[in-house]
Amino acid sequence: MSDRHTPKRLGQGMWTIAWLLMMGMLYLYFDDLIEERYNPNQALVSDTAAEVVLKRNHAGHYVAPGFINGHKVVFLLDTGATTISVPKNVAEKIGLRAGLKQQVGTANGTIDVFHTELDTVSLGGITLQKVRGHINPYMQGDTVLLGMSFMQYLEITQKGDTLTLKR
Numbered sequence: 001m002s003d004r005h006t007p008k009r010l011g012q013g014m015w016t017i018a019w020l021l022m023m024g025m026l027y028l029y030f031d032d033l034i035e036e037r038y039n040p041n042q043a044l045v046s047d048t049a050a051e052v053v054l055k056r057n058h059a060g061h062y063v064a065p066g067f068i069n070g071h072k073v074v075f076l077l078d079t080g081a082t083t084i085s086v087p088k089n090v091a092e093k094i095g096l097r098a099g100l101k102q103q104v105g106t107a108n109g110t111i112d113v114f115h116t117e118l119d120t121v122s123l124g125g126i127t128l129q130k131v132r133g134h135i136n137p138y139m140q141g142d143t144v145l146l147g148m149s150f151m152q153y154l155e156i157t158q159k160g161d162t163l164t165l166k167r
Contacts, residue, residue: 041055056161063143066122067120073090078147080147086144123150132149
C-alpha cells in the first residue's frame with residue numbers, strides 16, 4: 001500500500017471516532033433526560049424529617065428514591081395498592097424472605113404473591129418500621145409500589161403537580 005492512501009484512511013478513522021464520541025455523548029444526555037422525566041424526585045430533599053414534597057413525573061405518577069431495610073430502591077406511590085409490592089428480583093437483591101403465599105387482586109387479575117415484613121421503609125425524612133409488604137414474582141423492572149401499608153400513617157395532600165406527605 002502506498003503512502004498516498006494513509007492520510008485518507010487516517011481521516012476516515014478520525015471521522016469514525018468523532019461520530020462514535022458524539023453518539024456516546026447523545027446517549028448519556030438522553031439517558032439522563034429520560035431518567036429525569038421518569039423520576040423528577042431523584043435528589044429528594046425533605047424540608048423536615050416529617051414532610052416530603054414530590055413532583056409528578058411526565059406520566060402523572062409520583063416516583064421517588066427511598067430505602068427498604070437500608071437498601072436503596074425506587075418507589076412508585078400507589079394509593080390503590082394495599083401493601084408495598086416488591087418485584088421478586090429486587091427482593092432477592094436486598095435479601096427479603098418470602099413468607100406465606102397469598103392471592104391478591106390486581107388490575108390484571110388475581111395473582112399469587114408472598115408475604116414479607118419490611119423492617120424499615122424510608123421515603124425522604126419519613127421512616128416507618130415493621131411495614132407489611134409482599135414479594136411479587138410477576139412484576140417486571142426495579143420499581144417498588146409504595147402502597148397503603150406505608151401511606152396509611154401519613155397525611156397526603158395533592159395540589160397541582162405536587163404531592164405532600166406528612167407524618
